[in-house]
Amino acid sequence: KAGVTQTPRYLIKTRGQQVTLSCSPISGHRSVSWYQQTPGQGLQFLFEYFSETQRNKGNFPGRFSGRQFSNSRSEMNVSTLELGDSALYLCASSLYLATISSGNTIYFGEGSWLTVV
Amino acid sequence: AQKVTQAQTEISVVEKEDVTLDCVYETRDTTYYLFWYKQPPSGELVFLIRRNSFDEQNEISGRYSWNFQKSTSSFNFTITASQVVDSAVYFCALATLPGTASKLTFGTGTRLQVTL
Numbered sequence: 487k488a489g490v491t492q493t494p495r496y497l498i499k500t501r502g503q504q505v506t507l508s509c510s511p512i513s514g515h516r517s518v519s520w521y522q523q524t525p526g527q528g529l530q531f532l533f534e535y536f537s538e539t540q541r542n543k544g545n546f547p548g549r550f551s552g553r554q555f556s557n558s559r560s561e562m563n564v565s566t567l568e569l570g571d572s573a574l575y576l577c578a579s580s581l582y583l584a585t586i587s588s589g590n591t592i593y594f595g596e597g598s599w600l601t602v603v
Numbered sequence: 604a605q606k607v608t609q610a611q612t613e614i615s616v617v618e619k620e621d622v623t624l625d626c627v628y629e630t631r632d633t634t635y636y637l638f639w640y641k642q643p644p645s646g647e648l649v650f651l652i653r654r655n656s657f658d659e660q661n662e663i664s665g666r667y668s669w670n671f672q673k674s675t676s677s678f679n680f681t682i683t684a685s686q687v688v689d690s691a692v693y694f695c696a697l698a699t700l701p702g703t704a705s706k707l708t709f710g711t712g713t714r715l716q717v718t719l
Binding site for chain 1: 640645646647648649650653694696706707708709710711712
């Protein structure tokens with residue numbers, strides 16, 4: 487079955503612009519989470535959505551936002567881009583809200599490489 | 604606060620050598636989950652294993668094995684008879700209650716280079 491699909495895979499933006507990244511979870515999966523990966527900060531949790539509601543949020547400024555649609559697809563948006571936003575943005579999906587007491591496995595996509603110039 | 608430390612930034616081995624990747628974690632919670640993920644150059648994080656804090660049994664899966672020791676807060680990962688395809692960055696991660704497994708605290712990763 488198809489894995490987690492992220493688009494676009496690569497993009498270059500200018501400081502001050504905004505960007506929208508898209509994530510299609512594995513068919514049937516209802517939970518989507520987002521991570522930012524940078525050489526300096528490593529992998530950091532951004533937010534998690536389940537049933538179109540944000541369930542969890544990491545420590546990122548309000549410029550980072552997301553949403554989930556009724557078909558479980560998710561988008562994240564970064565406004566007023568800064569050079570430091572250059573990163574690999576990873577999306578992950580799981581069948582249900584990935585409570586750690588459950589047997590849920592989380593599957594990651596290949597990510598969207600964002601370069602801000 | 605949670606913390607995961609992977610002190611080995613990069614390891615280079617020759618194919619068929621055994622290699623152990625170290626992971627040390629910090630948490631005040633008594634219930635938590637530990638994970639290992641592999642990240643090949645394509646960027647995708649590939650799930651390898653999940654272990655809860657109440658299960659200290661070591662696990663073996665083919666050439667992979669994991670040693671969980673609560674006494675030293677370590678969850679080390681060993682690859683036996685390494686292969687070139689094992690070359691990747693490996694991440695150890697921690698999730699605690701209350702919370703979700705999606706809110707993982709990752710270590711900084713260990714880059715493994717396996718050469719012929």
